[in-house]
Amino acid sequence: MSEPQTAAAALAAALDAQAPFGPALAQLAELDAALVQALGRAPDAPLALRALLRRGERQLVLGQEEAAATFAEAARRAMALGDAEADAHARLWCVRALAELGSVADARALMERADRDAEHFPTIELTRGLARAALRAEGAASSLERALRETGPERRRREEHDGWLALGEALERDARWREADAAYARAQALARGAPDPALAARDALIRALSLLRHGMPRQAAPLLSVVWSEGADTTRLTAGLLLSGLALAEGDSRRAGPLAASCQALARERRSWLAYAAATIDLATARGLDDPDAEAATLREALAECRAMGEPGALLQSRLLELRGQRRQRPEEPQDAPVTDEGGAAVEDDDDGVG
Amino acid sequence: MSNTSRQARRELVAELQKKAPEVVPDKKTAQELQQEIQGPDSQVSPENARALASQVGNAALAKMLRDVGRQEGPAIEVEQVEEQEQEEEQEQEEDEGWDEGLEAAFSSSMGAPQSAGQGTEAGGGGGADFDQQFGGDDDADPPPVNPKRRAFRRAHAQTGFGMAQDKLKNDEEDDEHITLDELPPLNRPEAPQGDERLDAIWGWLQDPVEHADCDPEPEDLTLAPEGLVVAMELGQFLSGAAQDPLARALGRLLGPSAGGPGLAAQVARAGALGTLALAFEAEGVELPAVNQAATIALERDARRQGRAAAHICAQRSRLAAHFIFDEAVRGELPPTPGRAARGPAPGRRAQGLLDAAIDHVVKPWPVRPPLSVARAHSGDLTADADTASVDAFLNELLGQGEEALSHLEPDQLQPLIDSIETLVGSAGRAQAESACAAIAALRAAGAPVQARLRAILRAVDEELREIARESIRVGRRLENLVGEPMDEVEPSLYDAEAALRRWSERLLLVRESCFGAVGRVALTATGGA
Structure with a gap:
């Protein structure tokens, strides 16, 4: 073997060992690209084929639309080599890439043959299950369950992670939500072990959302707390809004207040005005539990702030209207005099504006 | 609340103030109705409410009847549900036809x-x-088409589709909106930045009155407040079509959820989570496409x-x-x-x-x-x-x-x-x-x-x-x-x-x-x- 070939083989082996996780993904993808180019004219066709598959996988994880073309090229080379397993494998990858990247009709057209060919190769069952799951095809859950019974080599970790996630989603659709939660937990553990904290936080959030959806807020809360402390901005804000809502539902104003205040600041920074309204209403409600007058004051303050930034704050106004209604409902307090215009005629007081 | 029912309420108030005895059974009822319009605390006697309903039948009265029904028994609610079901069936049959x-x-x-x-x-x-x-026949009048609701678009706000509050603020002749003075000043919006660019659902939640209900009962949620319906529609779209698994998961959750009291809190949380789901999707797909796709999906x-x-x-x-x-x-x-x-x-x-x-x-x-x-x-x-x-x-x-x-x-x-x-x-x-x-x-x-x-x-x-x-x-x-x-x-x-x-x-x-x-x-x- 010549010196460049040896170097290429060594680089290929090193890249193979790096499952596509974590922040270094983009740099690894660049190395993949360089290796594929270097191996383009090399005599070691199987090595080039492996490099193409690996490059395609990283492109898919990064959401790059070229992934489908890379897998198609890999399938072409596998066919030229007469390697039926690699051919079926590359086709399945291609189906998944097309389906996940928006070309579902093309993916369906490719799937029939790829699925049939893959029957003979149990080692690519996971890729087959993921392709089926991407198309929401029948048999996705059973295929994934079969494939995930045993742990594969280190380089397959990302595919396994995606497999657990897809399995969780398929099980949730079948209302097998306890099993779905276990599958999500496996995905979360793989991401944490990679280590890829951002991905682990996303998995934890998906898991928490599933639990909330199935009426298990107590089990969801610790997961949301993890996301709140470890997640990126968008995941944190999502978790924070859900957490403050859960705390308020339990009447825990001490926990809800600071959470809602942090969410309010995050939402203001992102100019996410509906999140700002939701966080402000939670904050005001939490303060109102201790001091009834503080609720309206908090809403008014936030309304002034967002309107100064060009946001009308319609839902904050809605909440202020609700508070006015609640004040009227209290029997011990005197009712407001009927609202009248200059002519003394009664007018609508809930048509628009703040009371 | 729709513009139609709001208009009906206005007309009703005006009519009541013009003392029309053949419409309103007695003076007491008119006062009760006015109280109802001004606040949710007031009560109307069931007899009077029913008598009014047969002649007016707007949303406020429907709510009154519902409230009365809660106190006196389920009969009225059952009638309403049956009526609603019949309407739905009829609509479905018409569709098929x-x-x-x-x-x-x-x-x-x-x-x-x-x-x-x-x-x-x-x-x-x-x-x-x-x-x-x-x-x-081009000259023939077309049969009336149902009035449509339209979402506000932040991008349009500077070019004609003024936001409701802006419009009200400048409309000095509209003396009905006396609470306007209490609103803090609204600065002219700048070009959308950050999550403001994801305004697909935001645009449907710009009517403060529509999303205010201080004490929604569970049954009220089944009557589908517009804000929650829009959020659920977005959730249905995202849970099926989003390419990001987190966006799909959030989509499945959109709707009523745990939190503070009142409809506004529910709508705000659902809208916020909907926008965040779009933000997750926009991490992998161009943001304008995500927003436009969601906007189209909400054109029910x-x-x-x-x-x-x-x-x-x-x-x-x-x-x-x-x-x-x-x-x-x-x-x-x-x-x-x-x-x-x-x-x-x-x-x-x-x-x-x-x-x-x-x-x-x-x-x-x-x-x-x-x-x-x-x-x-x-x-x-x-x-x-x-x-x-x-x-x-x-x-x-x-x-x-x-x-x-x-x-x-x-x-x-x-x-x-x-x-x-x-x-x-x-x-x-x-x-x-x-x-x-x-x-x-x-x-x-x-x-x-x-x-x-x-x-x-x-x-x-x-x-x-x-x-x-x-x-x-x-x-x-x-x-x-x-x-x-x-x-x-x-x-x-x-x-x-x-x-x-x-x-x-x-x-x-x-x-x-x-x-x-x-x-x-x-x-x-x-x-x-």
């Missing part, structure tokens, strides 16, 4: 001997007599509107995609002098999401593949080719060989004739579906894309008519074969089956291409792609 009517109208127009080119503006083929035969009225307009067009014998579109959007948007610029083609992911949004709104019907001719007396002339071959094989095994047909009989052609009818009907349905897609895109993108959308529909109309014409020609050729020896007609039968399969596939392709083109046009209006 419309579809059948549309297909029949299109089929009959295509089946006429002089049908080539009818109904198209281009007037290709035999379109010379279009005005005489199918021109309709487009389908109903398109079908209502198609019904009107069918009555006027002007059933063509672009006429349906014209009818549905007539007077809806102010005309603009220019056209939207053509932008670069969106990426595959963006296009996939836009296609999914249009599918979500239009809910296109499947196009059934054509059936085959029965070659022998199998006893079931509607069986498809596979079933017929299995039957033949089983009969052979059982020694029940069939008598081969010597001549083509009319019954044998029935499956193909049925397929032709279905295909022509599907082409008619596709006209309405294409128009619905364009209506949703127009509402999402605004007037500058109107001309381009209409041009797409005209092209689609020509294609669909071509498909229908060719299918009918195939049917006529088949009719001429009846009574001929089977040996001689066999090649023609195969040709006919192949042609129908081809036209059926082309119909699907035309519809998909139309949806894709409509989505791309909608995206160009945002300057994205």
Whole structure:
């Protein structure tokens, strides 16, 4: 073997060992690209084929639309080599890439043959299950369950992670939500072990959302707390809004207040005005539990702030209207005099504006 | 609350103040009603409320009756639910009837001997007599189309679609809105930044009154407050079409959730989570495409509107995609002098999401593949080719060989004739579906894309008519074969089956291409792609 070939083989082996996780993904993808180019004219066709598959996988994880073309090229080379397993494998990858990247009709057209060919190769069952799951095809859950019974080599970790996630989603659709939660937990553990904290936080959030959806807020809360402390901005804000809502539902104003205040600041920074309204209403409600007058004051303050930034704050106004209604409902307090215009005629007081 | 019911309430108050004894049973009731309008704490006696309901029947009274029903028993609520169910059933029946009517109208127009080119503006083929035969009456008033709700778009806020509060603030003559002075000043919005660019759901939540209900009961949520309905609609779209697993998971959760009291808190949380789900999706797909796809997906009225307009067009014998579109959007948007610029083609992911949004709104019907001719007396002339071959094989095994047909009989052609009818009907349905897609895109993108959308529909109309014409020609050729020896007609039968399969596939392709083109046009209006 010549010196460049040896170097290429060594680089290929090193890249193979790096499952596509974590922040270094983009740099690894660049190395993949360089290796594929270097191996383009090399005599070691199987090595080039492996490099193409690996490059395609990283492109898919990064959401790059070229992934489908890379897998198609890999399938072409596998066919030229007469390697039926690699051919079926590359086709399945291609189906998944097309389906996940928006070309579902093309993916369906490719799937029939790829699925049939893959029957003979149990080692690519996971890729087959993921392709089926991407198309929401029948048999996705059973295929994934079969494939995930045993742990594969280190380089397959990302595919396994995606497999657990897809399995969780398929099980949730079948209302097998306890099993779905276990599958999500496996995905979360793989991401944490990679280590890829951002991905682990996303998995934890998906898991928490599933639990909330199935009426298990107590089990969801610790997961949301993890996301709140470890997640990126968008995941944190999502978790924070859900957490403050859960705390308020339990009447825990001490926990809800600071959470809602942090969410309010995050939402203001992102100019996410509906999140700002939701966080402000939670904050005001939490303060109102201790001091009834503080609720309206908090809403008014936030309304002034967002309107100064060009946001009308319609839902904050809605909440202020609700508070006015609640004040009227209290029997011990005197009712407001009927609202009248200059002519003394009664007018609508809930048509628009703040009371 | 809708503008209609608000208007009804205004009128009712005015009427009550003008003391109309024949409308209001007694003075006490009027005071009670006024109290009800001014605050949710007041109570109205059940008798008076019922008496008023029969004469007025607006949303406020419905709520009153509901409140009364809670205290006195479930009778009124049950009546309301039954009434609502009956309305829904009736609407569904009407929908089905419309579809059948549309297909029949299109089929009959295509089946006429002089049908080539009818109904198209281009007037290709035999379109010379279009005005005489199918021109309709332009001067007749169209039947009223249901009023539509429109979302505000932040991008439009600076160019005509003023936000509600801005409008109110400047409207000094509107002395009804006396609480306006208490609103802090609203600065002119800048160009959208950050999550402001994801305004698909935000635009539906800009009416403060609509989302205020201080003490919503669980039953109130089943009556579907508009804000929650919009959020759930977005969730339904995202859970099926989003490419990001987290966006899909959030989509499945959108709706009422745990939190503070009041409807506003529920709506705000659902809207916030919906926007965040869009933000997750926008991590992998271009943000303008995500927002535009969500905006299109929330145009729930487009389908109903398109079908209502198609019904009107069918009555006027002007059933063509672009006429349906014209009818549905007539007077809806102010005309603009220019056209939207053509932008670069969106990426595959963006296009996939836009296609999914249009599918979500239009809910296109499947196009059934054509059936085959029965070659022998199998006893079931509607069986498809596979079933017929299995039957033949089983009969052979059982020694029940069939008598081969010597001549083509009319019954044998029935499956193909049925397929032709279905295909022509599907082409008619596709006209309405294409128009619905364009209506949703127009509402999402605004007037500058109107001309381009209409041009797409005209092209689609020509294609669909071509498909229908060719299918009918195939049917006529088949009719001429009846009574001929089977040996001689066999090649023609195969040709006919192949042609129908081809036209059926082309119909699907035309519809998909139309949806894709409509989505791309909608995206160009945002300057994205």
